[in-house]
Amino acid sequence: MSQASIKFRILGPVEYHDGENWVPIKAAKQRTLMALLLLNANHLVSAQQLHSELWNDGPSSHVGSLLAGCVWRLRAAIGDSAGETLLTRPAGYQLAVPSGGLDLHEYESLVASGRMQRASGNLVEAMRSFSAALELWRGSPLADVALTSSIMAESARLEESRLAVLEANFGMRIALGQHEDVLPELKLLVAQHPLRERLHEHLMMALYRTGQQAEALGAYRDLHHLLSDELGIVPSRPLRELQQRILEEDPRLNDHGALPVATASGPGEPAVSPEAAPCLLPHQPSLFVGRTSELAAIVGLLAEGRPAVAIHGLAGSGKSALAIAAAHASAGDFPGGRVYVDMRGTTGSSALRPDQAMQLVLRSFGTEQGSGGAAVPHAWTGPAGGRALIVLDNVRDSDQIQEFLSVPPGCSLIVTSRSPIGGMDGLRHLRLGRLTVSASIDLLRQSVGTPRIDTEPAFASELARSCDYLPFALRLAADRLATRPDWSVADFARYVAEPHQRLDFLAGGNVSLRDSLLASLPLLSDESGGTAVTAVMALRRLGFLDLTIVTVEALAVLFGTREGEAHKIAERLVDVGLIESLAIDRYRVPQSVRALAREITGSDHEAAEAVQRVVDHYAIAAREQTRLTPGAWYRLERETLNALVTRDRTGALVESLGRMRSMLGANGSCSAHSES
Known part of the structure; x- marks a missing residue:
């Protein structure tokens, strides 16, 4: 047998081809040695690794000769007495496998081809490639090899790969109308792998398309009970949405030529064929809770034909996740397609320019910029016709999306930013704050x-x-x-x-x-003039003050400025998503922002004095309130007073609160000391 044409198989029992037949390796140690070398085909495997995997019961003075003997016997078994295939190297051994000589390599090549065909929308060829890849399997990979650490890890990886390809192939077959043919195999695999949601998704779709709506809903119910009992969780959002669409008998579920749901294609791959509308959205957020009313509001506004919805709010409040969830939930209102663009507004120099953003969107709809910079009119309806939705995420300011300020005809926008975006046709604002x-x-x-x-x-x-x-x-x-x-x-x-x-x-x-x-700090520095410097300094002082709630009056004292200027600075901090407005003269400063503020480098010799000025300000206010009716004021400012009383270097605030407690009399719950 020519060593240049030798072939091996590991997607099942380990075998080699002797020119006429597939032949197993009879000796267990030689079989394991060949498996380890095949998993690293055409690469050196160190003698040390082979020692540890083949003789893992501890070091031996004879282990070197044992390995050499095992290599010699394996060469004899595969007819490689000259050492042309199993090569000896200074630090170990290498198995030279010619192109097409290992079933694993052929499998991986077919899978890669299938994914490329799927990404280009050629579902028939994708299915053929995936099916051919799966036909190479003859059972469990490395089925007759001892379970060393490397063998176990690689077997698990290969099994996972096979399941993923099976799932992808089911998606192709169902999209091509083969739902009846796949049902028996799908039911068996769901029983064997009850926690794989993608298999349940395909089973539900196949059952529904064969007219078994009740059975499809029953499959979802079984999974829901299993996940709840075993893991304490519920099915993922795509599965929940598929259940709802089945309940509503959504006619789009019977469309052939498109994949069943957005998750049926892999990350970064289109969820429909090129003949259908583009759907270039990130996957549904995996952890999305507490935003039901906001999601319903956005979906409702878009369904009404609102041309633009802008989401702004605190850094980390989940603006992007809400926008993506709303885009997925609004699929039925945008038959022309849905496209997502990350504007990278908080990344400085790598932020997209307005013209770059426009070109990305136009290319997504299969067109280019018209002459003179004007958008081609039908770009917004896409190949499938109808309204289109564009998500512009992480926008710095309105200048970054000036090309979109006049919302294109037949199009709606969802815009997210830390600062409110203005100047857009038909815009509706939504501010996002903390969760409950x-x-x-x-x-x-x-x-x-x-x-x-x-x-x-x-x-x-x-x-x-x-x-x-x-x-x-x-x-x-x-x-x-x-x-x-x-x-x-x-x-x-x-x-x-x-x-x-x-x-x-x-x-x-x-x-x-x-x-x-x-990422919010450069947004402060984008302002020209003294306000930007004052805003950064103000943030540092807010860190030193370390209060959850601050008023404009207290901020003016802290910053040493007029209340009008203090209000302007506070609103700038709100605009970049660092603090939250509670009322026109009252703000909440998140704990994490205060922690960050204390890390900002810079010199501020007056910081300690500024904090004491705020303490003195509240001491004076407490004295004035004592002459009035202090109960309501104290309840409103209690958290602030409790925090400041420990920083009172002069005792003025402690004295004022003592007088207030005396006036409040027996109401011990108002004691600042008892709650600080």
């Missing part, structure tokens, strides 16, 4: 698990409070807990509650709360 306490706890439950959160409810509530009840911070906290099962909720909550380490713990991977908040 219960919604914050629900978000933690969905990621960390209900039993773990509900076992320590007080500390879960404390953690949510330390995250300012904002979705981004809550998701970061949930991710840390979910990936650290040995951490208790109580311990983690105590660490996050410490202001000097909160921002360090609310981070994971390449994202962090600190970076998200820091």
Whole structure:
């Protein structure tokens, strides 16, 4: 047998082809050795790794000779006595496999081809490639090989890959009208893999398209019960939406030539064929709670024909997630397609220019900029006709989207930004703030698990409070807990509650709360003149003051300026998403923003004196209120007074509050000391 034409198979029992037949390797050690070399085909595998995997019961003085002997016997078994295929290298061994000589390589090539065909909308060829890839499987991968650490890891990876390709192929077949043919195999696979939601999605679609609406809803109900009982969670949003569409007998579910739902294509791949409307949206947010009314409001406005909805609010309040969820939920109102563009408005120099954004949108609808810069009129209706929806996410200001300020005919926009966007035709504003306490706890439950959160409810509530009840911070906290099962909720909550380490713990991977908040600082510096410098300085002083609620009157004292100027600075901080407006003269400063503010470098010799001025301001106000009716004022300012009384260096505030307590008499609940 020519070694140049030797072939191997590992997608099942390990075998090689002797020129006429497929032949197994009889000896277990030689079989494992060949499997390890095939998994690293055409690459060196060190002798040390082979030692540890083949003889994992400890070192031996004879292990080197044992490996050499095993290699020699494997060469003899595959007819490679000259060592042309199983090569000896200075540090180990290498199996030279010719092109097309390993079933795994052929499988991976077919899968890659199928994904490319699917991305280009050629569903028939995609199905053929996926089917050919699956036909190479002969059972469990490496089925007759001892389970060393590498073999176990690679077997698990290959099994997962096979299931993913099966799911993708079912999506192609159902989209091409083969729903009756796939049902028996789908039912079997769902029974074998009951927690794979994608298989349930395909089963529901196939059942519905064969006229079995009740059975399709029953499949969803079975999954819901299973996930609830086993994991304490509910099915993902795409599955919940599919259930609703089945209940409503949505006629689009019977359309052939398009994939069943948005999740049926892989990340970054179109969810419909090129002949259908473009749907270039990110996947549904996996953790999306507490925004039901806001979502309904946006979907309702778009359904009414509102040309533009702008979402603005605090950094980390979930503006992008809400916009994406609304775009998915509004699919039926936009047959012309839906397109998403990240404007990167908080990334400085890498932010998109207005003309770049316009070109991205036009290309998404299969057209280009018209002569003289004018948009081609039919660009907004897309190939399928009808209204189109454009999501412009993370916009810096109205200048960045000046090409869209006159909303194109037959189009609607969803715009998200930290600052309010104005000047757009038919614009409707929606300000996004904090979640409710219960919604914050629900978000933690969905990621960390209900039993773990509900076992320590007080500390879960404390953690949510330390995250300012904002979705981004809550998701970061949930991710840390979910990936650290040995951490208790109580311990983690105590660490996050410490202001000097909160921002360090609310981070994971390449994202962090600190970076998200820091992205707002350049927006302050974008202002010309002295206001920008004053705004940064004001933020630092707010960190030193460390109050949850501040009034314009107190800010003027802190900044050493007029109330009108203090109000202007505060509104600038609101516009960049750092503080929250509660009333025209009252603001909330999130704990995480105060922590960030204390990290801002710079010299401010008057900071301590500025804080004392605020303490003295409240001391004077308390004395004045004592002459009036102080009960209502005290209840309104109680949290602020409790925080400031510990920073009173002169005793003036303590004295004023003492007089107020005397006047309030027996109402001990009004004691500042008792609550500080």
